[in-house]
Amino acid sequence: MVTAVAYRLAKQQKMREEILSAFLLRDEQLLEVKKRMRMQMERGLKKETHSAAAVKMLATYVRSTPDRTEKGDFLALDLGGTNFRVLMVKIWSGKCRAVEMHNKIYAIPMDAMEGTGEELFDHIVHCISDFLEYMGMKDCVLPLGFTFSFPCEQRKLDQDILLKWTRGFKATGCEGEDVVDLLREAIRRRGEFELDVVAIVNDTIGTMTSCGYDDPFCEVGLIVGTGCNAGYMEVMKNVEMVEGDEGRMCINMEWGAFGDDGCLDDVRTEFDRDVDQLSLNPGKQRYEKMISGMYLGEIVCNILISFTKRGLLFRGKISERLKTRGIFETKFLSHIESDWLALLQLRAIFQQLGLQSTCDDSIIVKEVCGVVSRLAAQLCGAGMAAVVDKIRENRNLEHIKVNVGIIGTLYKLHPHFSTVIHQTVERLAPKCLVSFVQSEDGSGKGAALITAVACRIREAGQH
Incomplete structure (x- = not known):
């Protein structure tokens, strides 16, 4: 009896090992x-x-990592799921080099995810407006970096064509369109503030840049x-x-x-x-x-x-x-x-x-x-x-x-x-x-830093 049980257990063990060997x-x-x-x-x-x-x-179209001379105030957006985050990133250079971040998280309601593109981006801009009011910075024209974690074809640092919605998003009129243009148009429709949309990035690049700063x-x-x-x-x-x-x-x-x-x-x-x-x-x-x-x-x-x-x-x-x-x-x-x-x-x-x-x-x-x-x-x-x-x-x-x-x-x-x-x-x-x-915080901090690098390069080219 013991021998039969031992044989059965050994046979089962061998079967498991054969399956897991792959x-x-x-x-x-x-x-x-x-x-x-x-x-x-x-x-x-x-x-x-x-x-x-x-x-x-x-x-x-991100051509440089931070050289740690970047400085200024930057707005960052992070959209990749049902929660949307808006961040204010303050960057200091020199001996007091540091990065300070403030952020708020906003829900993306189902009717915005599955409605029209205008409704979705109007909601995004509504969240930005609330955040700028919260930070007391509605009168500032801030450089902005946008982490947009959906399949896209990037043509310039500030031009990204949405190929396909994923993660439950179905907003119409967005696929095949430039995401930055959709954002800029929504900002113009609201008419409360202006932003300098400098860069749109994915979370992988944001992570690299965030760590690369230090x-x-x-x-x-x-x-x-x-x-x-x-x-x-x-x-x-x-x-x-x-x-x-x-x-x-x-x-x-x-x-x-x-x-x-x-x-x-x-x-x-x-x-x-x-x-x-x-x-x-x-x-x-x-x-x-x-x-x-x-x-x-x-x-x-x-x-x-x-x-x-x-x-x-x-x-x-x-x-x-x-x-x-x-x-x-x-x-x-x-x-x-x-x-x-x-x-x-x-x-x-x-x-x-x-x-x-x-x-x-x-x-x-x-x-x-x-x-x-x-x-x-x-x-x-x-x-x-x-x-x-x-x-x-x-x-x-x-x-x-x-x-x-x-x-x-x-x-x-x-x-x-x-x-x-x-x-x-x-x-x-x-x-x-x-x-x-x-x-x-790769996605938020990284988007702001990429924007800061782009601003540094842009300013250097103007002098």
Whole structure:
């Protein structure tokens, strides 16, 4: 009897290991991912291959990082979801160099998100008006930077064409239009104040710039949260989509689409494919779906369902709640891996999901969470290794020091994610000394700093 039980348990363990083996990549495989990312970067930068490239390497027209001589008062807007933030950023230079920020958060009501573009931007300008009244600065013509975190085609620093609404926004008359023009028109309609709209940026570039203000070695921005993206400073001679060979320009990689052409199919698991097929945009953003917080919980949930169907978990009994999409949140991964005491929390989670569990079930789920989050961090590290190595080669250096500004709840809250990224970059890009610097307010502060840099350059050109 004991022998039969031991045999059954050993067989189940082997089945679990076989299924999870797809998530265990060797360094040789991660180096191949790094190599493919580099190839996609080159395709995105070159004019003849840009249109077909999965990684678009979008020009941002941000041509310089802060040199810390910037000064003045700047307004910043941050729109990327149902909350909209307005900030006043005061920058001092010289011996008293500092950045002071004041902000207010405003809700975007559903009727503005789903109404007309005029209604949405009128609401945005109403919020700006309230904030300027609050700050007592309605009579000042302030330079403004706008963080707008939706898919866009940037044509100038102050010209950004909205390609498609995401995140629940459906306002009509905006797609295909210049977001800056829509904002300027709404300001004119209100007629209460004037603003100098200088720059529109995404949160990746804002993060890099925010960290770069205090750290001259910071020339990469990385987002690892609900979504995943990266940006960095590229030499102009390599940016074929923009005229000119002098200086550098920040590139918004939009690397979440890496693999959309099939180049990652050999490292995608059956669970990655299932999550992709059931997503709102099947076949798109495949790399992001293997890494970011929006999807990791769903990958884990699919594995748990597969294990249960095979009799490897929960006595083979699946609850209806476990089948509900999005029910297993990515934040559970952070909780589960934080401490073995979290196994007690797991039992409570399972009860909420209608599952009868044992201690062995909790241990297995913890293992599943570990392999899924580890692979996600390794894949992110492989992509970052490609970026920092390209920066090194651009400068023809044998070794280089690069700092990466980073924001995102997955990086910040998961107990092991950041460590695995760091170790992966260190192994895959050994000639680069890479440090990661967390940005507390990349999107707001960064937009203001980019505006300040643009103002500095503009003023220098006028003299």
